[in-house]
Amino acid sequence: MSNIRLMKPYITFDEVEAEFRAVFESGIFTRGHNVEALRKQLAEYTGAKHAFLMTSATTALWVCLKLLGVDKDDEVIVSDFSFPATANVVEDLGARPIFADVDIHTFNMLPEELERKITPRTKAVIFVDALGNPEGLTEIKAICEKYGLPLIEDAACGIGSGENGRRCGSIADLTCFSFHPRKLISSGEGGAITTNRDDWADWLEMKLMHGAKGLKGIAMDFVDYGYNFRLPELQAIMASKQLAKIEKIVDERNSIRQDYMTELVPLGFVPQKIGVNVRSNIQSLVFKVPEGCDRDALILALRGAGVETTIGTYAMSSGTYFMRKYANPQKNSTKLEQTTITLPCFDGIDLVKVAGSIKNVMR
Ligand SMILES: Cc1ncc(COP(=O)(O)O)c(C=O)c1O
Numbered sequence: 479m480s481n482i483r484l485m486k487p488y489i490t491f492d493e494v495e496a497e498f499r500a501v502f503e504s505g506i507f508t509r510g511h512n513v514e515a516l517r518k519q520l521a522e523y524t525g526a527k528h529a530f531l532m533t534s535a536t537t538a539l540w541v542c543l544k545l546l547g548v549d550k551d552d553e554v555i556v557s558d559f560s561f562p563a564t565a566n567v568v569e570d571l572g573a574r575p576i577f578a579d580v581d582i583h584t585f586n587m588l589p590e591e592l593e594r595k596i597t598p599r600t601k602a603v604i605f606v607d608a609l610g611n612p613e614g615l616t617e618i619k620a621i622c623e624k625y626g627l628p629l630i631e632d633a634a635c636g637i638g639s640g641e642n643g644r645r646c647g648s649i650a651d652l653t654c655f656s657f658h659p660r661k662l663i664s665s666g667e668g669g670a671i672t673t674n675r676d677d678w679a680d681w682l683e684m685k686l687m688h689g690a691k692g693l694k695g696i697a698m699d700f701v702d703y704g705y706n707f708r709l710p711e712l713q714a715i716m717a718s719k720q721l722a723k724i725e726k727i728v729d730e731r732n733s734i735r736q737d738y739m740t741e742l743v744p745l746g747f748v749p750q751k752i753g754v755n756v757r758s759n760i761q762s763l764v765f766k767v768p769e770g771c772d773r774d775a776l777i778l779a780l781r782g783a784g785v786e787t788t789i790g791t792y793a794m795s796s797g798t799y800f801m802r803k804y805a806n807p808q809k810n811s812t813k814l815e816q817t818t819i820t821l822p823c824f825d826g827i828d829l830v831k832v833a834g835s836i837k838n839v840m841r
Pocket of ligand 1: 533534535536537560561563564606632634635655656657658668669
């Protein structure tokens with residue numbers, strides 16, 4: 479059992495108790511003022527015109543693909559170094575995920591890979607902020623514009639990050655966030671979509687309300703079929719409290735990254751590159767292990783010493799399902815899956831213990 483976890487929640491029960499009590503007293507657990515307030519807060523924070531709350535980043539990505547009309551035999555180009563949800567949603571709609579390899583330093587989609595993989599069947603592009611880092615997003619957006627392709631940002635990890643002075647949520651055509659407990663904002667489960675497009679916002683408003691728009695007589699008018707992926711009131715309260723302090727959280731995590739670098743770079747660990755035009759939220763603090771180091775053995779030894787660690791993330795193309803179906807593994811992402819490690823990162827972390835454990839194992 480690890481006694482230093484990878485992540486700790488940035489929320490306490492004391493912070494939400496009064497508002498939770500009010501919800502219980504009112505009996506309004508869904509579609510209340512807390513949800514509406516969070517939508518406004520998220521739009522204001524990211525600089526996006528519209529924000530929609532969802533049950534997860536997975537449902538957010540899936541709905542965005544539905545919005546774009548992604549269907550059988552379409553292709554969607556995806557950053558390959560990601561949690562498999564990014565490609566699963568494409569696969570689920572009968573379309574084909576086209577895995578684009580990533581930069582070995584930033585871990586993000588390579589622009590030349592994107593251009594090389596565009597075909598007449600390409601319907602959309604999903605760029606992933608790998609581990610919270612959006613580096614290269616602006617360049618990928620410019621390429622998408624050149625080819626008339628819609629860009630979805632999988633910012634499941636990216637709340638609080640940005641590039642060239644703009645925040646994630648207002649750069650891509652559609653941005654999807656996650657509020658899972660491994661993220662900087664956690665509501666248990668949850669997610670969001672942001673966009674600047676009014677017509678897409680109208681579609682989302684209607685589809686996410688079971689297809690209802692306006693009234694027919696005194697009841698809802700179901701003008702289309704639709705869905706329910708709502709974030710409830712209690713979850714909205716939790717997310718709102720954390721969003722209010724996101725800048726401080728991001729600063730703290732960047733400072734922890736610097737401290738880790740001081741300890742680990744001399745041992746040969748190489749951090750994920752974060753460029754000068756990028757603000758990364760350090761959702762996962764990931765290093766490439768030193769040349770010759772047995773990464774799996776290191777993770778297991780650290781776990782044995784009570785320090786929770788895991789791999790960086792996945793080369794989706796190399797996973798059993800996608801490998802069996804498409805047999806198209808990507809070189810850099812596969813190497814990163816095998817040679818990266820995620821280390822604990824949260825306010826108050828005992829860095830001396832983590833670094834000491836690493837040094838003990840590496841001796
Ligand atoms: C890049 C990426 N996309 C999508 C997801 C799925 O997010 P959720 O758990 O909110 O569905 C994750 C989860 O870790 C992720 O890291």
